[in-house]
Amino acid sequence: MTPPAAPLSILHVVRQFLPNRGGLEDFVANLAREQARLGHRVRVLTLDRLFSAPEARLPAREVLEGIAIERIPFFGSSRYPVAPSAFRHLGDADLVHVHAIDFFFDAFALAKPLHRRPMVATTHGGFFHTSAHSRLKKLWFEGPTRMSVRAYEAIVACSESDAKLFDGIVPGGVEVVQNGVDLDKFAGAASPEPRRALLTIGRFAHNKRLDRLLATMRALNADGPAWRLRIVGVPSDVTAEALAAEIDRMGLSGAVTLHTGLDAPAVRALIGESSLFVSASQYEGFGIALIEALSAGLVPVAHPNDAFAWLAQRHPLIGLADFAAPETAAEAIRTAHARLERGEIARGCEDLSDYRWSSVASRYVAVYEAALAGAGHGAAARAA
Incomplete structure (x- = not known):
């Protein structure tokens, strides 16, 4: 993969991150590592307490697994944690990548006229993981979320089901970039003998x-x-x-x-x-x-x-x-x-190459470049 002419300064924004573990955290960590490997400057902005251990406050700045992390305080519930100091951490970011649909997604959209940074968001399932408060969620989705998406240069769905959900509220539609997966971490690890x-x-x-x-x-x-x-x-x-x-x-x-x-x-x-x-x-x-x-x-x-x-x-x-x-x-x-x-199942024969992080990171850099160009901040402008 060939990186753009000028390295990007990328700020990933996600409510929970390392040392917490989960699908969202792993996604951001793997994407950040791959982008750093390609020569980009990458930071992650997240909250300073884990929802699973809210009594413990994490360091304001830390490097974990080679990733620079900045953490900020918040108040409110884990469903919609409010962290107003987020805008102090934009630094030299060329582009802000917001992960999931939550306070950060809405707040960065609302403040776009002030910070004026090109922004990309990945849906990660939105907030429809359960049917709880489904009427309120639908109202929020059709109201504030519909308004917030307009501030982003690109909305990226991580699955076809997400694309169907967001297509109706995103002008021009969404782009689908399948989640990346570390295919080497557990490769071939299953028991060779069938077990119950x-x-x-x-x-x-x-x-x-x-x-x-x-x-x-x-x-x-x-x-x-x-x-x-x-x-x-x-x-x-x-x-x-x-x-x-x-x-x-x-x-x-x-x-x-x-x-x-x-x-x-x-x-x-x-x-x-x-x-x-x-x-x-x-x-x-x-x-x-x-x-x-x-x-x-x-x-x-x-x-x-x-x-x-x-x-x-x-x-x-x-x-x-x-x-x-x-x-x-x-x-x-x-x-x-x-x-x-009975030996009727051939394990390890599935083609999973589309999920490799090198492929996923390449697609995201293309999204970033298009977003920056559309906002008047393309590689040529940065190099000038």
Whole structure:
């Protein structure tokens, strides 16, 4: 990939970042690292407390995994944290890249006449991850969000489902850039021998419907405790304590284990003891964990939300099952495992090259260059 004539100074703005782990955090970290590798100057602006540990204040400035991070205080809820000092951190940024639809998205749009920086935003699923407050969310989407998008030079959807959602409110439509995935992190890590061992990775959040996953586990083990499930992630709007209590209440303590705060090698080790990836998630902006599972050689069985259904059309190894019906989901898992035992499933043969970060970063730089040119701040103007 050939970088533009002049390196860009890029400011990524995201509500939660390292040391927190999750799909959004990993996306920004990987994109920032790839852009820095290409010679751009990259900073990340984020909040100074993690929603999962709000009592601990993180350093105002820090470098983690080679990424320069600036953190600012906030007030309000984790759903819409308000951080008015954000504009003091624009520095020499040529372009501001806002991730997700939240306070930062609205605030930078409202202040555009003052800061006058070209801006790009990535949708990351918007704020429709759950059906809670759906009427209020729709009103906000059709009102403030519709107004805010007009301040951005480009709105990028990270999935076709996001594109359908935002096309109706973005003048000129949105551009789709599929999420990047670190395909090397867990490559080929799955157990070479078929095991009755399931793995799920993601936040402990209501939209992930871990309750339905537990109900499916109870259905799987109705004839005896033969199946195991490892739940890997970080607490969000579901705490680890609440999840552990639910596991105990459902009599699954011997079959289901929780794993929080693991680094990549530790997760890889758990994948090595597993054969199938499962997800009952009702809503996903894209589905990074599912693509990582494919790269690892795990066989996925997932709930047919819009993002997973779209991925299943591209990758036939992905099995879909309605986890709202535990017996149905359990039967789909049994069938996938039986096919694996009979050697009917060819793992590791999916073409995942479109998700490589080098490809994704290239597409984002093209978006940036178009945004800068459209705002009168193209490479030639910067070099002058």
